[in-house]
Amino acid sequence: MTEFVSPAGPAPHIPDYLTLPQFMLDSVHPSRPVRREGIPWLIEDATGRKIGFEEIRSRVFGLANALSLKWNIREDEVVCIFSPNHVDYPTVIWATHRLGAIVTAANPAYSADELFYQLETTKSVNIFVHPAFLPAALAAAQKAGIPTERVIPLDDIPGSQHGQIAPTVHELIAYGLSHPAHFVERHLQPGEAKTKLAFLSFSSGTTGKPKAVSISHYAPIANVIQMAVFHKVNEDYTTWENKRFRVGDIASAVLPFFHIYGLVVNMSFLLYSGLTLVVIPKFEHTKFLESIVKYRITHLSVVPPQVVLLCKHPATRNYDLSHIRFLMCGAAPLSPELTTQLIKVIPNAEIGQGYGMTETCTTVSMWPISQRIGTFGSAGQLMPGNKARVVKEDGTLAKVGEQGELVVTGPSMALQYANNKEATLETFIDGWVRTGDEVIINENNDLFIVDRLKEIMKVRGFQVSPAELEGHLLEHADVADVCVVPVHDDYSGEVPLAFVVLHANAAKRAASSSAEADNLKADIVKAGIPEIHHVADHKVHYKRLAGGVEFIDVIPKNPSGKLLRRLHDVSKLHKQLKSSAELQGSHFAHCAQLTRMVRRIASQVHKQASRLLQAGYLKQKPAWYSAVLENPPLPLPARAPPPRTAYDAPAARSAAKKEPEPRPLPIIYLEDEVRRQFFRDHPFETFRPVTLTEDAGVEAEHPINGLKWMRLRQRGRNPTPEDAIRFTVNLHEHHRLPLTEAYSTAIGQFRALRSEQHIATTFAAQEAEAYGAAFGPSSTMQSFMQEEKVLAAKRLKSEQMDEGELVARKRWHAIVESSGPKGEWSRGEEYVRLWKEGVRPDYSPALTEPMLSLEQTETSDVEFQIAKP
Structure with missing residues (x-):
């Protein structure tokens, strides 16, 4: 069995008796650095307001107490947050968790219908909403049966509407702080945090509409500790200036907190690591650049569309980004070409990618601290304690370098899909999570995302389910059948494209003129009639049909009726459809092309069924077997034979080669390699004279080892060549520096100390001579004199040669x-x-x-x- 484990080692100690606010606000851990006094936790981007630890802790208690006093929110009830990033977002989450309740975060760009679906699925009892999105929240709350007084604004609301809804968060905090504690925070039993729900985060899974993922308190705590150990946040593995995460660094919090990436990586891990978050409600490229410069932001967590703007937007050149030290890209793959451009834009930053899912409670892999720039195209290496299997199409496990579906397990995995047993059984298997992504893991343990098996597209880092859009499009009066597929886009990564089969009357209108066909497409993308369900007015902006609409006669499906999305190159077909649209009768050309494609698919299916019948795996012929046999499909194009087979090879080549006799591998010591290079670079050190006093022995080895040995200079000790050699090896093995960098560091310090020793000796001799001391030739001069004597004798002998x-x-x-x-x-x-x-x-x-x-x-x-x- 081929099972990939993390090169960072096993899982660290993870407490299984804490809730998330207890872990973030009340506890300590060996992997957590100490945040110095005065370093704020949060900075509000618009106002510059700073919020420290004591204020956050006090606001969390005040809000939890108010929620208990006013609505008696109890354990396992669900509270929804419908807002962009806000400085009180962590306060709302941790206050809810203090009461034992569960948080579900919704995208503020949702329409009222989309928000209602989430409220109904999670059975939410309260909604925290940003005032800008209050109308959608009130409409969804009314539809879900949530009273208006349970809709809580995060900020003040202008006008008369304020009195009709609940007090603001600020007013609730003041109310809670002015009253004695009305709740008792429950302390979990050992192991209970693994099953105690903290979040219901929405994900599309591998297919279908978004589903609520049940995430325990243990999962984000485990992932935060995994990342802290992986990046050695609280270890002195290098100098403070070169550490990847330092207490007091400034990070941007522009990724939405409702997304698992922003929730766990930004809000939890970066705060845990001692960084300050600049909370940015919405990404606007120019304002984002202004915030980076204004607050001297050092750490960026972004998605590929934001990287595209950093590299290609002309405004980027107007800002000094040299202080950026770290950039991580996630949510979708980043191309090597874009990475190369990004290195030129922020040359001083460590740049790499991470990989994770809502179902894995975020980070599965990241690029290690040994790599300043992550391997191009790689999503990094597994977190400590994570294990992975790569399953091939035939169900066997892939080896190193082989492609297959990634299946992972670890301490941070989610529990299940809430109230969806069928989807849970498909994705969660005995603690392992099927990711639906095809990957390759190479010999260096680098993870490469190759393809996506699940029927989910990634638009600007957000998941979009084709089935959700198809169900919505089928409600349109003119649509008989539909298939939504992703097409490539340079900015968004992928955008939805709809292949639509029209009803008979609509098809006649579309065939009558190209103008009528264009009107129908526009009507489907965004209809002008309010009562017609259409995508643009009923779906969040990134779910709109930016790829367009194409009319076809038939949607390819398998015998069970499932859409065959992956059996043709959609981008190529799309280009062919557009180029042929100018030709007369292009509608029938599309139909013929799809017919050929379906017949070729039928050929594949029929051949596979024949094999299964012959092998005895199928007991009887399928219903369509005889029909396909009577009407043979088009044959697949023949593949060219290989240029040479084993039978074509000459006899001498095909003969079995004699295996060489096994020999033991040579024993190679790293110290010997370093020693050889050292004396090649410093031959004079071999003959440096050493003065031994009476009763003196060989000088002992350097007394310091491991991570404590940070510099070669030590009090009362002149470094020897062996000290420099051992210091090089120590830097390489314990401080994880590359061997070349460790060698250059050690040699630089060695030469500096040798120079200081020579200068001190020379000045001491000159000072002694000034006071009348007389010195004979030094040992070095004596060596030169002896050498000259030998050379003179050699010259004399050569003169006597014939x-x-x-x-x-x-x-x-x-x-x-x-x-x-x-x-x-x-x-x-x-x-x-x-x-x-x-x-x-x-x-x-x-x-x-x-x-x-x-x-x-x-x-x-x-x-x-x-x-x-």
């Missing part, structure tokens, strides 16, 4: 002392290479007498033999 010996000596001197071109053998390496090849210098004396000829030699031997007695 001519042949001098020629050979000069040849080898030329090899050793000449500096060759770059990239070729160095002088010493050339000498060693020649020596290993058996080429030796010949220092024998040159012959001064002429050599005898061969005949003379043979004659001499004969004469010698004859003359021999």
